[in-house]
Amino acid sequence: xxxxxxxxxxxxxxxxxxxxxxxxxxxxxxxxxxxxxxxYSVLLNASTTTIDFATVRRSxxxxxxxxxxxxxYYVYGPGGILNVKANGTxxxxxxxxxxxxxxxxxKGGANVEIIFEAxxxxxxSIYISHVTIHPL
Amino acid sequence: MKIFRFNIFNRFSAQFxxxxxxxxxxxxxxxxxxxxxxxxxxxATLARLKPIASFTQSSDSIETGQTVIFTNTSERKPTExxxxxxxxxxxxxxxxxxxxxxNQIGSYDVSLxxxxxxxxxSIIKKG
Numbered sequence: 001x002x003x004x005x006x007x008x009x010x011x012x013x014x015x016x017x018x019x020x021x022x023x024x025x026x027x028x029x030x031x032x033x034x035x036x037x038x039x040y041s042v043l044l045n046a047s048t049t050t051i052d053f054a055t056v057r058r059s060x061x062x063x064x065x066x067x068x069x070x071x072x073y074y075v076y077g078p079g080g081i082l083n084v085k086a087n088g089t090x091x092x093x094x095x096x097x098x099x100x101x102x103x104x105x106x107k108g109g110a111n112v113e114i115i116f117e118a119x120x121x122x123x124x125s126i127y128i129s130h131v132t133i134h135p136l
Numbered sequence: 137m138k139i140f141r142f143n144i145f146n147r148f149s150a151q152f153x154x155x156x157x158x159x160x161x162x163x164x165x166x167x168x169x170x171x172x173x174x175x176x177x178x179x180a181t182l183a184r185l186k187p188i189a190s191f192t193q194s195s196d197s198i199e200t201g202q203t204v205i206f207t208n209t210s211e212r213k214p215t216e217x218x219x220x221x222x223x224x225x226x227x228x229x230x231x232x233x234x235x236x237x238x239n240q241i242g243s244y245d246v247s248l249x250x251x252x253x254x255x256x257x258s259i260i261k262k263g
Contacts, residue, residue, distance in 0.1 A: 001261040002204055002224075002246060003197045004238040064242045108241075135243050 006060070008131040021054035023118075026127065057115040063108030064135035070103030071131040077124030083117040105136065186255025187214040191248050200239055206246065207233045210257070214250035221246055223263075 010025050017023075069091065075082055075098050082094045084104060091104035106112075114133075118126045187210045194205040204224075208217055219229040223244040224236040238244065243263035250257055 001196070001243060001263045002193065002236075002238065003243045003263070004200050004202075004241055005197065006241050007199050060241070062240045062242075067241065133241055135241060 003135060005135070006131075006133040008129070010129065017056050017058045019056050021052070023054055023056045051119060051121050054118045054120065055115055057113055059111060059113045060108075060133065061111055063110075063112050063133065065108050066105065066136040067108040068103050068105050068134050068136055069114060069131065070101065070134070072099075072101050072127075072129045074099040074125070074127040076126070077120070079121045080124040080126050081119035082126050082128070083115075083119065085115040085117065087111075087113055088115075108135075184254055185212055187212045187250035187252050187257050189214075189248050189250040189257040189259040191246075191259070193246070198238065200241055201237070203235050203237045205233055205235050206248075208248065208250070210248070210250040212252060214252050216251040218249040218251075219247070 014025055069084065069086070071084075073082060073094055075094055075096060078096055080095065084091045084093075086106040089106070091106050092102065094102065114131075116128055120126070190209045190211070192207045192209055194207075198204055206219065206221075208214075210217070217230055217232065219231075219234055221227050221229070221234075221236045221244070223240065223242060224238050226234070226236065229236075245260055245263045247258060247260040
């Protein structure tokens with residue numbers, strides 16, 4: 001038996017993700033386990049006071065029926081929210097200051113779009129890195 | 137073989153004194169191995185049995201796009217190997233140590249059929 005998993009390397013596969021607004025590659029060392037490399041961040045202009053959304057998404061084919069997505073995150077700013085969705089279904093939300101590793105189970109299938117959605121206001125940063133998808 | 141005879145001779149001599157011409161030493165060995173009672177152990181018999189299929193792999197978990205090396209460890213000298221790697225590339229092989237790439241996330245079966253002139257045995261590791 002062999003188990004295979006997906007793992008991002010944003011320094012190499014950034015072009016495979018569809019970016020909407022302000023997500024870009026960073027070498028921030030704010031994410032635990034990141035060792036200062038491979039972070040990916042979203043930043044909002046400090047002067048913006050309205051709520052803004054920024055997403056980064058990627059479609060996966062032939063995922064196992066039951067899967068788990070995991071990643072490291074860092075949310076800077078009291079009002080920041082990071083939503084994680086699979087085909088539009090919310091898997092989980094992270095809000096406010098914090099950093100760490102989370103994982104969520106989700107239903108796979110032939111075509112699954114994974115979306116990281118940052119909800120931001122004022123001066124905030126949200127980082128993600130080391131996104132992995134494993135079969136359960 | 138000469139060393140073995142020398143040791144036996146010395147041991148016999150130490151216990152019973154001088155060994156004279158014409159004396160015959162009978163040495164009995166007790167079997168104390170870990171084989172199944174009644175199972176054949178002599179090489180001649182084992183050589184006339186079907187294989188026992190087995191294999192090892194270089195990793196149990198890999199990133200998509202990477203490869204795993206499977207190695208045949210079957211006993212009793214199989215003369216033919218048939219590997220099956222559903223979901224991998226290649227999907228089949230007859231090599232001793234095939235290298236297989238997996239491009240999709242998942243859990244995959246691996247099977248090996250080992251054959252010699254006395255029969256065949258198969259093993260499957262379920263994904």
